[in-house]
Amino acid sequence: MSEAKIILEEKEIPRAWYNIQADMPEPPSPPLNSVTQQPTVPDDLAAIFPPDLIAQEASRERWIEIPGEVLEIYRLWRPTPLHRAHRLEQALQTPAQIYYKYEGVSPAGSHKPNTAVAQAYYNKKAGIKRLTTETGAGQWGSALSIACRFFGLECTVYMVRVSYNQKPYRRSFMEVYGAQVIPSPSAETAAGRKVLADHPDSPGSLGIAISEAVEDAVQHGDANYSLGSVLNHVLLHQSVIGLEAKAQMAKADLYPDVVIACHGGGSNFAGLAFPFLQDKFQGKEVRAVAVEPTACPTLTRGQYLYDFGDTAGLTPLIRMYTLGHDFIPPGIHAGGLRYHGAASLVSKLYHDGYIEAQAYGQTEVFQSALLFAQTEGILPAPEAAHAIHAAVVEAAAAREAGEKRVILFNLSGHGHFDLTAYDDYLENKLNNITFSPEMQAESKKTIPKVE
């Protein structure tokens, strides 16, 4: 039997990020200033982002060198292992070979530190003393807390109040690394005070927390804001996942027929898929599948329009698949996939037919998550379980077709902080909310008109 893991040495960590903007047959539509409706200029972003990240956002360079200071952190857990899921294959009785890249070995337990570390570094380099951000379930806040500690930056995390109360362990985790965690809405910002004046008992939302974090950064010269997905530079930093995976598959003399990742804002999917799409642009046959929840089917049911990236309408207008910027996705356990939009780069590629999208319900996703845990051992995060389920579906199709397909998916994080979700599944308490015609009609109302 072949090996269960394909390992790279530390010296094989990629030395440059892959920028798909260099190779896309058509560039994505530019972001627009929401007031002028003209393409944004770097100055529009200077109040909250450092120069290097603003430059990366618009860069067309194919390879962007990873700074030594970032590599020095990456090597604490990178390269991450590529596993062959022998035991899952046996359980599925499939002729397919299933591989998964495991990003849960990072100290934060997910792929998020790949960009958190880079963002902390570039902000430190720009003389910034503190980063602000929002977090819902806590994955992104955890990653940024660790990254800030590594570079000696302070970190302020606005955590959606209902999560702050329900997930005290996530808050403690961030505090271990020195972050200040503030339940949102808070009295610290005008945005928060306004919400509290109208709704003193507001449970908060990601949209409100973003508004607070951005306001905090804008109002303090030595503070910047940091975002964990959607933006081009975030997707860029995540390319280390796919670059390593390609090198690992090559060691086994293999190339995947299909690469699969879950899709929330797009950075996890892009991280795995974009380095393979580079080959696809040059004629290589490879499918790339983004997997989303039926409760928030941005790609499969959204529209390709200019819309705001945040609920409050503070961001530039971004052309993307969107369910409407004030669409509030139903409460599902894969909190990281509850985003109304999709990254501009992912949206363009989907629109132009280079990638596919699939949507699944919670129950079937958790069924595959349990099968995976019981065969491969690792308890997956609910977000990552969407990719597992799509891989299970592909493996069944390969069995039907009698084909030895090679399937690669991204296991983007572990589920050690998500056991409430597993409890609900085991007790048959999971809802299976699907995006309805009524939700669809409602979701489009506030999308702005762009000529």
Add this chain to the structure above:
Amino acid sequence: MSEAKIILEEKEIPRAWYNIQADMPEPPSPPLNSVTQQPTVPDDLAAIFPPDLIAQEASRERWIEIPGEVLEIYRLWRPTPLHRAHRLEQALQTPAQIYYKYEGVSPAGSHKPNTAVAQAYYNKKAGIKRLTTETGAGQWGSALSIACRFFGLECTVYMVRVSYNQKPYRRSFMEVYGAQVIPSPSAETAAGRKVLADHPDSPGSLGIAISEAVEDAVQHGDANYSLGSVLNHVLLHQSVIGLEAKAQMAKADLYPDVVIACHGGGSNFAGLAFPFLQDKFQGKEVRAVAVEPTACPTLTRGQYLYDFGDTAGLTPLIRMYTLGHDFIPPGIHAGGLRYHGAASLVSKLYHDGYIEAQAYGQTEVFQSALLFAQTEGILPAPEAAHAIHAAVVEAAAAREAGEKRVILFNLSGHGHFDLTAYDDYLENKLNNITFSPEMQAESKKTIPKVE
């Protein structure tokens, strides 16, 4: 700068466990039947253990081959990485080189599966259908749940009731892998019913849970009992840790001056230290340090006597360092170190001067845990943090002495399920209970007389 991790390939997983009984200058005193006070015979154990494990318990063979079926599971996460703690060294400004073996990459998050998988395999081979065990904080129950699932065995875990109520996530974790988790004391066993009759609201204890698990196994012919530390065969299985660490240090052309591990029942310490002691028996200079909590200082304050391994007095009499078999250690967060005794093999080596022991209080241990998390990234389990603290103390001594000592410790697990402990530390709520003269006087009362 040298590498941050030393990695072995899958084919470098050890093919045999190291049995220190082959090399000890003096063998440990034999266990005694508690009724006859004569050395136990294999039949004494046949009601609850399979033949292969009973044979391993008494074996003097130096190398015991690891079955292929066990290796096939080990390779899901083994070999585990050996990290060089560059960033911790810098924070401590020490000339010492600090290395740590990280066992938290296993699906259960600790070193426990190294023996759980072996025990499940040998029981399956013996035709056993179900394993019973006890668990307190949940580390061991989690490991055995996963191992049983891998070999198609049922698993019944008697979980101390107060932990069952306080740590619902640990219970859910075990249930994901199909284990039946029963709060103890329960109405399922005579032992449990007896406790409940006298104390309907009993919070339970590890001693009661052991009694229930053993009774369940004894009364059902197709069920056996499984223990997560203390016994010779458990220590044997953990030797993969030290064997891999030796191979990894050799790749860096290094040999440790001191190896350090936390000590509860002894299997984690033995796992790292015994393969190095093999060299020490042949004249190599290497110190081995077992680290325990001041609240339960078995080695540093206990007596070397025959005593029971469990609270209820069901086990054979074992010659070991003990605080008395009905000593109830104060409630500290390192639940895995709250054991009144020490493994027979570890006790003998400590008595004969081959190993050292140190005891530390909770506050200083958590201080080092935070320093470690903030420099190396990984959030350590409270048990493992004892080893970290001892390594920090050694590194400071090396700085004082101006010596480039090589320090190796075992980071036996992560702390993802221990954030209540970190909360208490951050809020200055940790107690620092130390073993008092009164506790010492009380603890010896029930140690049986052996002629």
